[in-house]
Amino acid sequence: MRIKIKGLTSDHIGQAVTIKGWIRSVRSPKNFSFIVVNDGSNFGGLQVIADETTQNYLAVLADLTTGAAVAVDGILVKSPGTEQPFELKASSIEVVGLCPADEYPLQKKGHTFEFLRTIAHLRSRTNTLGAMTRVRNALAYATHTFFQTRGFVYLNAPILTASDCEGAGQMFQVTTLPIDKPPRTDAGAVDFTQDFFGEPAFLTVSGQLNGEMYALSHSDIYTFGPTFRAENSNTSRHLAEFWMIEPEMAFADLQDNMDVAESYVKYMIDHVLKNCGDDMKFFNSFIDKGLLARLEHVLSTPFQRVTYTEAVDILLKATKKFEYPVSWGCDLQSEHERYLSEEHFKKPMIVTNYPKDIKAFYMRMNDDNKTVAAMDVLVPGIGELIGGAQREERYDFLIERMEQMGLAKEHYAAYLDLRKFGGVPHAGFGLGFERMVQFATGIENIREAIPFPRTPKHIEF
Numbered sequence: 001m002r003i004k005i006k007g008l009t010s011d012h013i014g015q016a017v018t019i020k021g022w023i024r025s026v027r028s029p030k031n032f033s034f035i036v037v038n039d040g041s042n043f044g045g046l047q048v049i050a051d052e053t054t055q056n057y058l059a060v061l062a063d064l065t066t067g068a069a070v071a072v073d074g075i076l077v078k079s080p081g082t083e084q085p086f087e088l089k090a091s092s093i094e095v096v097g098l099c100p101a102d103e104y105p106l107q108k109k110g111h112t113f114e115f116l117r118t119i120a121h122l123r124s125r126t127n128t129l130g131a132m133t134r135v136r137n138a139l140a141y142a143t144h145t146f147f148q149t150r151g152f153v154y155l156n157a158p159i160l161t162a163s164d165c166e167g168a169g170q171m172f173q174v175t176t177l178p179i180d181k182p183p184r185t186d187a188g189a190v191d192f193t194q195d196f197f198g199e200p201a202f203l204t205v206s207g208q209l210n211g212e213m214y215a216l217s218h219s220d221i222y223t224f225g226p227t228f229r230a231e232n233s234n235t236s237r238h239l240a241e242f243w244m245i246e247p248e249m250a251f252a253d254l255q256d257n258m259d260v261a262e263s264y265v266k267y268m269i270d271h272v273l274k275n276c277g278d279d280m281k282f283f284n285s286f287i288d289k290g291l292l293a294r295l296e297h298v299l300s301t302p303f304q305r306v307t308y309t310e311a312v313d314i315l316l317k318a319t320k321k322f323e324y325p326v327s328w329g330c331d332l333q334s335e336h337e338r339y340l341s342e343e344h345f346k347k348p349m350i351v352t353n354y355p356k357d358i359k360a361f362y363m364r365m366n367d368d369n370k371t372v373a374a375m376d377v378l379v380p381g382i383g384e385l386i387g388g389a390q391r392e393e394r395y396d397f398l399i400e401r402m403e404q405m406g407l408a409k410e411h412y413a414a415y416l417d418l419r420k421f422g423g424v425p426h427a428g429f430g431l432g433f434e435r436m437v438q439f440a441t442g443i444e445n446i447r448e449a450i451p452f453p454r455t456p457k458h459i460e461f
């Protein structure tokens with residue numbers, strides 16, 4: 001029976017095993033071949049040694065090319081080299097899928113990430129994308145373990161929605177109306193009563209509003225799903241489709257929110273350091289030399305907690321020249337966020353109590369009437385990793401905010417009901433999963449932190 005390469009241990013030495021995977025490299029010095037086979041289960045794959053005693057060897061020799069899929073039976077033996085603890089002495093080898101060497105785009109030499117994006121269907125076979133995929137998987141596992149062991153209920157929030165949670169107008173519209181000739185009202189506007197849902201519909205930017213609804217029945221919930229933003233920002237930290245984890249907690253305030261956010265981030269880092277050793281060593285050696293030291297430091301130090309007002313004071317006193325000038329009331333740009341966490345505090349930080357005018361309508365108004373109970377977690381190398389808040393649970397305050405911001409109350413009737421029927425203080429946040437992958441691996445561009453990135457003008461694969 002086939003065994004995944006990761007599952008091989010020194011206990012298997014001397015035993016017959018079968019492995020299957022794709023050839024990463026082949027060297028055939030004389031009458032034998034060294035073949036590195038990778039099945040995706042670990043970083044290094046397994047070295048296979050085939051020679052004339054291997055059944056089929058001569059028949060398939062010419063087909064043993066990089067990228068070909070093979071099935072190998074053999075005996076696991078202790079490796080004479082120091083690079084790996086054991087290797088497979090092949091008793092038979094079969095080429096399951098040919099891979100013509102003159103056409104296969106992944107050759108041994110390193111490729112740029114830009115080039116690899118053009119072959120996203122094959123790039124998961126490279127060291128970096130292979131390791132990213134495993135670390136991403138481990139972060140997802142850690143996410144579920146963290147919340148499940150704390151009694152949070154996993155909630156699937158809808159992807160199709162009629163409401164704009166963040167109120168930023170960055171939604172992708174979904175319609176079945178013919179876009180070249182939509183039906184029109186007498187006044188000439190597009191008649192959405194004839195659209196699929198009878199009203200305009202969009203891809204969600206956040207599951208939060210639905211999350212709040214279930215927090216008010218199940219106390220603690222979390223979502224983990226895709227979210228969509230039609231923001232035309234071509235940066236190394238923005239995607240049009242990204243995954244977000246959104247916990248929401250009833251009977252919780254901003255302090256509780258910060259505590260959960262900090263424990264969650266640390267839990268994920270601890271998990272990948274303990275479970276993705278080879279992948280993390282690779283990232284530390286080839287992608288970001290300071291990675292492991294930085295992550296260990298993150299684990300061992302409390303996140304710095306400052307208010308927005310304090311953060312602005314620090315920025316005003318900084319000798320560094322910023323492209324965007326700072327003053328109280330301005331939104332923090334990524335250069336400001338990175339200065340604070342990378343150069344000033346040199347660790348993750350949580351900025352709280354932002355001016356109400358730069359934050360979403362649902363955030364709880366502070367007693368000063370100028371700031372809201374918001375929190376952003378900023379981390380070195382990335383900037384904003386988490387955005388969250390204590391929610392406005394007071395009906396009158398919420399109505400007033402919505403009116404000030406010009407939001408149509410009828411769109412949020414259910415949301416307002418929650419403030420009438422057993423409303424309680426509650427809080428939550430959203431963590432951008434790809435930014436977490438970047439933070440954990442040192443990967444510079446978010447396009448390498450997700451299997452198939454969607455960015456402006458890119459939806460191939």
Ligand code: 4AD
Nearest residue numbers: 206208238239242246385386387388428429430432
């Ligand atoms: O700060 P944001 O917009 O907050 C919300 O959506 C809230 N509803 C969350 C909540 O309180 N439940 O987004 C949350 C996080 C950001 O901190 C960032 O990490 C990530 O989502 N994010 C993006 N990641 C990749 N590409 C984009 N375009 C992103 N926009 C936000």
Ligand code: MG
Nearest residue numbers: 376384386387
């Ligand atoms: Mg935000």
